[in-house]
Amino acid sequence: MRATETQTTQAPQSAAWLTRYFLILAGLGLFGLLVLAPYAAWWLHASGDAAVERAVAAQSSGRFALFGSGVSQDFVDYKLRLYAAIKPDIAAVGSSRVMQFRGAWFRKPFCNMGGVAGNLAVLRSTVDAMLRIHKPGAVILGLDFWWFLPQWEAEPFKEVPPTSGSYNYGFSSLKKPWQWLLEGKISPAELAAPLLGLFGAGFRADRFGIMAQQTDDGFGPDGSWYSTAEATGQKRPLDFQFRDTLAQVAGGTKAFYRARPGQVGPSEAHLDAFAEIWCRLRSRGVKTFVFIAPLSPRVLEAMRKTPEAWPHLFRLREALASRGIDALDCTDARGFASGDCEFIDGFHGGEVSYARILRRMADRWPALLAYVDMEKLDAVISGWAGHVLVPDSRLTPLPETDFMRLGCTKRAPDAGPPGSEAGAPRKDRP
Numbered sequence: 001m002r003a004t005e006t007q008t009t010q011a012p013q014s015a016a017w018l019t020r021y022f023l024i025l026a027g028l029g030l031f032g033l034l035v036l037a038p039y040a041a042w043w044l045h046a047s048g049d050a051a052v053e054r055a056v057a058a059q060s061s062g063r064f065a066l067f068g069s070g071v072s073q074d075f076v077d078y079k080l081r082l083y084a085a086i087k088p089d090i091a092a093v094g095s096s097r098v099m100q101f102r103g104a105w106f107r108k109p110f111c112n113m114g115g116v117a118g119n120l121a122v123l124r125s126t127v128d129a130m131l132r133i134h135k136p137g138a139v140i141l142g143l144d145f146w147w148f149l150p151q152w153e154a155e156p157f158k159e160v161p162p163t164s165g166s167y168n169y170g171f172s173s174l175k176k177p178w179q180w181l182l183e184g185k186i187s188p189a190e191l192a193a194p195l196l197g198l199f200g201a202g203f204r205a206d207r208f209g210i211m212a213q214q215t216d217d218g219f220g221p222d223g224s225w226y227s228t229a230e231a232t233g234q235k236r237p238l239d240f241q242f243r244d245t246l247a248q249v250a251g252g253t254k255a256f257y258r259a260r261p262g263q264v265g266p267s268e269a270h271l272d273a274f275a276e277i278w279c280r281l282r283s284r285g286v287k288t289f290v291f292i293a294p295l296s297p298r299v300l301e302a303m304r305k306t307p308e309a310w311p312h313l314f315r316l317r318e319a320l321a322s323r324g325i326d327a328l329d330c331t332d333a334r335g336f337a338s339g340d341c342e343f344i345d346g347f348h349g350g351e352v353s354y355a356r357i358l359r360r361m362a363d364r365w366p367a368l369l370a371y372v373d374m375e376k377l378d379a380v381i382s383g384w385a386g387h388v389l390v391p392d393s394r395l396t397p398l399p400e401t402d403f404m405r406l407g408c409t410k411r412a413p414d415a416g417p418p419g420s421e422a423g424a425p426r427k428d429r430p
Helices: 002-047 052-060 076-086 120-133 176-183 193-197 210-215 240-251 268-283 297-304 316-321 351-364 366-370 374-383
Strands: 090-094 110-114 138-143 287-292 327-329 343-345
Touching: 002 176, 002 193, 052 076, 076 110, 076 120, 090 120, 120 268, 138 268, 240 297, 240 343, 268 287, 268 316, 287 316, 287 351, 287 366, 316 327, 327 351, 351 366, 351 374
Parallel strands: 090 110, 090 138, 138 287, 287 327
Antiparallel strands: none
């Protein structure tokens, strides 16, 4: 009898507990729907992380504004919008390894479309999207050697969309501010910035995206990338002393996959796929200049110890030439007087290194001289050898440091070379 009474008593208690549990869940869901999500949307709008249209409008108006979003690393949507706004006479196209070409080095309107292609299929779809918007007079194409390896991309002729349109206010984006707070990537004060903005102390108006807001990392008005945080010592380099890249070389991982047994050069199918892209541009009357992107000398020397592992790099130029494509091989940075001190990481050269590449290209192909400002290139190269950034007071007042701890000599930014922003007086950021 007592057991039956106990069970009868527990049943209402269990039901009450379940009711409270579901009421709490419903309350939390309602709180998230009515408070957390709207605030996250406001935050993303105020910070500029999902404000591609506003960023492009500011940049194309002549202002020096940066777009450095933490929401997505799919840059194609942003770059195509910027390209449509600029309608350039010349563009640089490729992966992140062309993002250091600066608009200031050109006599005619320029747009850096670096970061739009991680493989040949996406390169093709992006080039097609660009041509539908506007036909430039010339294009600089930067090649990654791993594009020519089946292990990297199985179907180089596959039709793919150029972008996923990932800068939006969907669920994955709305959870970002709260996720970043929990992970320590933003502070409570940064989370409260939209509220502080009501009192004139919020986000900076000429920075769009949390990376641009925090450390001045981001894309400039010409679409080129500024790696400000690492170069100025605000954060430790992800590839400190090229250790991560050298580990990839040693392990044959990521972009440094080794060739399969019997492979003696770049994949024929991938060479054909690139030749088809090259022909598309040329058939439309677009002058097309091709270069193979560089590696830091330390990384290249590690690869040269086993050259048979990377025939898709060491035989790439001659394979392209066999298809009638003249490419400037910039694999060895020492060939154009650059070095480790001018590299952001093991396979991304900095601004000065790419100024050297552009000058070498203009020397090789006189048709580029109609677009390139050689005097500005010479000023950058002579004034800022050994640097990854040319100082610009609009970007940051912080000087470049020997961020890799390689013993590199870095100059103070006060006495910049003629024709650069470095010589301009410093001014505080707004």
